[in-house]
Amino acid sequence: MSFDEATQRAIDAVRADVAALHAELVRYGLVVWTGGNVSGRVPGADLFVIKPSGVSYDDLTPESMILCELDGTVVPGSPGSERSPSSDTAAHAYVYRHLPDIGGVVHTHSTYAVAWAARAEEIPCVITGMADEFGGPIPVGPFAVIGDDSIGRGIVETLRGHRSRAVLMANHGPFTIGVTAQDAVKAAVMCEDAARTVHLARQAGEPVPIDQANIDALYARYQHVYGQSGDDRRPDTEELR
Numbered sequence: 001m002s003f004d005e006a007t008q009r010a011i012d013a014v015r016a017d018v019a020a021l022h023a024e025l026v027r028y029g030l031v032v033w034t035g036g037n038v039s040g041r042v043p044g045a046d047l048f049v050i051k052p053s054g055v056s057y058d059d060l061t062p063e064s065m066i067l068c069e070l071d072g073t074v075v076p077g078s079p080g081s082e083r084s085p086s087s088d089t090a091a092h093a094y095v096y097r098h099l100p101d102i103g104g105v106v107h108t109h110s111t112y113a114v115a116w117a118a119r120a121e122e123i124p125c126v127i128t129g130m131a132d133e134f135g136g137p138i139p140v141g142p143f144a145v146i147g148d149d150s151i152g153r154g155i156v157e158t159l160r161g162h163r164s165r166a167v168l169m170a171n172h173g174p175f176t177i178g179v180t181a182q183d184a185v186k187a188a189v190m191c192e193d194a195a196r197t198v199h200l201a202r203q204a205g206e207p208v209p210i211d212q213a214n215i216d217a218l219y220a221r222y223q224h225v226y227g228q229s230g231d232d233r234r235p236d237t238e239e240l241r
């Protein structure tokens, strides 16, 4: 399949971005071995890029990324198509089909977030860092088997109407979404940080909840003021549509 020049440029840029972002999962200690995956939507095309299944992070390059249609099928003859795409390709594809504002999806097995997922327990919003990044608790999604639409449906149905860009799929681990692949990686980093911090807090006593008005104020400031004016911002609609 061949693409016009603008689409090909967009594909190449997402390949480079997604390949580089897998190194961020390693840098932040969110994955072991080949666990976890990042994907990015190709702007202006019904396509996304995802990592190949079970390939060492050391061997991930823009050319080894896999180009997929939004139904999850691999684009025949595209660079990397000789390999199988990530085990979670169907889940990523489902998110892209049902959440048009989402440009990136990440899945990890980060330790503390998976420990909360093993208990199917949502992470309560008891630190300002969670109010900033997630606008409330990090919810739990249903147990779902890997490989079909089950996980993707669980992600969308849990996060639709929710501020959080992270969901703990029961007994499995975190999936995060973002306006870009980098935004989704950031959500994965902040999800694990929150999971660890709240876990440690609970070991010494009962954490103190933050009242909703303060959560709302913290979230609004962080989403619209924090950082630099040119930073990627999430859509103004607070909850996912």
Ligand SMILES: O=C(CO)[C@@H](O)[C@H](O)COP(=O)(O)O
Binding pocket: 034, 035, 036, 037, 051, 052, 053, 054, 055, 085, 086, 087, 088, 107, 109, 146
């Ligand atoms: O949970 C699983 C495997 O059961 C996956 O999510 C792996 O963590 C990553 O798989 P690949 O992306 O390498 O296929």
